Amino acid sequence: MNWRALRHNRRAVAGALIFALFCLVALLAPVIVPYSPSDINFTPLLHPSASHLLGTTENGEDILSQLIWGARASLFVGLVSGVLISLVQLVLGVFAGYVGGAFDMVAVAVTNVFLVLPSIPLLIILAAYLQGGGLLMLIAVITITGWAWGAKVLRSQAIALRERPFVQAARVTGENRSHIVFAHVVPNMLGIMVSNFFGATLYAILAEAGLEFIGLGNINDITWGTMLYWAQQGSAILLGAWVWLLAPGFCLALLGTSLGLLNFAVDEIANPRLRRD
Amino acid sequence: MRYLVRRFCTLVLTCWIALTVNFALPRLMPGNPAETMFARYQGTVSPAAISIMELNFGLNTKTGELGQYFDYLGHTLTGNLGISFSFFPAHVSTLIGEALPWTLGLVGFATIVAFLLGTTLGMVAAWRRGTAGWRRASLVDSALVPFGLMLGALPSFWIALMLLYFIAFKFGWFPIGYGLNPGAGIASWSGFVDLIRHAALPAITLAFISMGMWILLMRNNMLTVLGDDYVKFARAKGLRDRTVAYHYAARNAVLPVFNQLALALGVVVGGQVFIEIVFSYPGIGFMLLNAVENEDYPLMQGIFLIITLAVLVASFLADVLYMFLDPRIRMESAK
Numbered sequence: 001m002n003w004r005a006l007r008h009n010r011r012a013v014a015g016a017l018i019f020a021l022f023c024l025v026a027l028l029a030p031v032i033v034p035y036s037p038s039d040i041n042f043t044p045l046l047h048p049s050a051s052h053l054l055g056t057t058e059n060g061e062d063i064l065s066q067l068i069w070g071a072r073a074s075l076f077v078g079l080v081s082g083v084l085i086s087l088v089q090l091v092l093g094v095f096a097g098y099v100g101g102a103f104d105m106v107a108v109a110v111t112n113v114f115l116v117l118p119s120i121p122l123l124i125i126l127a128a129y130l131q132g133g134g135l136l137m138l139i140a141v142i143t144i145t146g147w148a149w150g151a152k153v154l155r156s157q158a159i160a161l162r163e164r165p166f167v168q169a170a171r172v173t174g175e176n177r178s179h180i181v182f183a184h185v186v187p188n189m190l191g192i193m194v195s196n197f198f199g200a201t202l203y204a205i206l207a208e209a210g211l212e213f214i215g216l217g218n219i220n221d222i223t224w225g226t227m228l229y230w231a232q233q234g235s236a237i238l239l240g241a242w243v244w245l246l247a248p249g250f251c252l253a254l255l256g257t258s259l260g261l262l263n264f265a266v267d268e269i270a271n272p273r274l275r276r277d
Numbered sequence: 278m279r280y281l282v283r284r285f286c287t288l289v290l291t292c293w294i295a296l297t298v299n300f301a302l303p304r305l306m307p308g309n310p311a312e313t314m315f316a317r318y319q320g321t322v323s324p325a326a327i328s329i330m331e332l333n334f335g336l337n338t339k340t341g342e343l344g345q346y347f348d349y350l351g352h353t354l355t356g357n358l359g360i361s362f363s364f365f366p367a368h369v370s371t372l373i374g375e376a377l378p379w380t381l382g383l384v385g386f387a388t389i390v391a392f393l394l395g396t397t398l399g400m401v402a403a404w405r406r407g408t409a410g411w412r413r414a415s416l417v418d419s420a421l422v423p424f425g426l427m428l429g430a431l432p433s434f435w436i437a438l439m440l441l442y443f444i445a446f447k448f449g450w451f452p453i454g455y456g457l458n459p460g461a462g463i464a465s466w467s468g469f470v471d472l473i474r475h476a477a478l479p480a481i482t483l484a485f486i487s488m489g490m491w492i493l494l495m496r497n498n499m500l501t502v503l504g505d506d507y508v509k510f511a512r513a514k515g516l517r518d519r520t521v522a523y524h525y526a527a528r529n530a531v532l533p534v535f536n537q538l539a540l541a542l543g544v545v546v547g548g549q550v551f552i553e554i555v556f557s558y559p560g561i562g563f564m565l566l567n568a569v570e571n572e573d574y575p576l577m578q579g580i581f582l583i584i585t586l587a588v589l590v591a592s593f594l595a596d597v598l599y600m601f602l603d604p605r606i607r608m609e610s611a612k
Contacts, residue, residue, distance in 0.1 A: 116291045120547025121584045128569040129306040249435030256430030
């Protein structure tokens with residue numbers, strides 16, 4: 001990983017700034033919300049005004065407060081799923097690729113099974129069977145459906161690195177396998193792993209919002225996905241409550257784009273041919 | 278030929294895996310939720326139908342797991358996916374057969390449009406960037422990359438909602454949902470126009486969402502190719518920019534992108550499910566939501582199986598087409 005290159009990449013900087021802003025909002029949410037996000041005592045369907053900057057929902061909640069609170073769920077599910085997916089990829093992709101043998105064969109077979117299954121329909125089916133679970137259930141199904149493609153990419157990288165002289169040298173000096181993987185293999189594919197992490201986080205955030213939008217999460221959680229679910233259930237379209245529909249999706253799109261920018265920029269730096277000379 | 282045979286064997290193997298996963302899924306779930314469903318439908322559905330379905334879900338049966346598995350394979354291969362509970366007494370296969378054409382039309386059209394538009398834009402972006410040193414600043418590239426990234430990061434159901442609100446509801450240019458007006462047939466000209474008008478917004482949404490991926494893939498591939506010696510040589514010969522871009526670089530850059538088509542289909546189908554739900558479009562995704570909401574597990578499992586098999590067959594076809602496009606694979610298999 002070349003941190004200097006990252007600092008000078010405009011896309012990386014833009015992505016990081018937007019992402020940091022959302023993290024800040026999520027962390028400070030209890031302090032900066034104008035009202036309690038679950039307070040239902042306001043006049044329903046108010047248009048944006050000084051006291052309700054984004055108006056209110058049909059149930060009489062303050063939209064801005066819900067929006068700020070929703071950032072927490074998206075980032076929580078996104079980051080936790082991103083870390084879990086990266087761990088699975090590390091074991092079933094990098095480690096298996098490096099070690100080879102029976103473990104690798106099993107890992108490849110499992111990876112190929114998950115590559116074959118279309119992830120969104122599988123996600124919907126799993127969530128339907130496990131109905132009623134909240135964010136933790138969503139994290140579990142998102143991790144199960146989201147790791148396979150990255151594991152395949154990382155495995156081929158690990159196999160290529162295994163035969164490189166410096167890794168062979170480490171093997172000859174008698175280092176143990178996990179040390180070689182963490183000290184020699186992983187640092188040399190950190191770029192792809194970081195890029196994969198951002199990709200996985202993006203997938204998780206969109207998947208969470210999608211499942212909640214169709215009512216497969218816990219509909220009483222306050223997240224961007226459930227905001228859109230209630231907007232749809234409350235016929236926001238027919239009532240002309242467009243801010244209610246627009247705001248959560250806009251935040252999702254912005255957060256998603258920031259992750260996309262980071263993912264792309266890291267990939268760009270790791271692959272010299274894409275770089276500007 | 279060898280390539281084709283190998284690809285076909287993979288297809289058969291992956292289809293078998295999909296069938297097996299579909300069999301195992303309800304059995305792996307905690308507390309077998311199908312059991313509650315059976316209790317709920319006990320009075321309304323005939324006992325004969327219940328016993329068939331119980332077999333499919335592994336309840337109240339004396340047959341061992343292995344026996345159940347072979348029974349299931351036999352049923353599925355003969356097209357018997359069981360009976361839907363929410364649309365009782367309709368067969369799952371009949372219901373899916375009615376919904377499938379809507380989805381196939383939409384996915385097919387949107388994928389082709391997105392692929393053509395996306396790769397063209399990606400090519401232009403890379404070309405402008407690759408030659409920026411001696412021609413002009415690559416504004417096009419700096420604009421297209423974030424645009425492509427943004428398209429890939431947008432929640433498909435939200436774009437669908439926005440188009441539904443502004444274009445269909447506010448301006449009234451398109452109908453706000455469903456596949457046809459009630460009572461309309463597609464046999465007549467006006468029926469056909471009606472069909473297109475209903476399909477327009479879902480198709481545009483899907484094409485828009487999946488285009489980003491093609492822009493970025495094509496751009497990155499093209500940049501890699503532009504670094505190759507034969508492109509430099511072509512340029513050094515003094516060939517026109519256009520000739521180098523189309524006849525030298527793009528032709529080689531598009532092949533690996535095309536190879537991703539098979540993988541991308543899984544992603545496109547995912548977006549399609551959400552878009553159909555927003556537009557109440559009578560395809561397989563909308564039916565999946567209905568099945569989920571009514572806890573109609575036979576229909577749900579059937580739809581999942583069909584989506585998986587459709588994606589597998591489509592990727593197989595994409596690979597066959599790829600063989601005709603890439604002479605290297607043709608040569609290899611001619612040997």
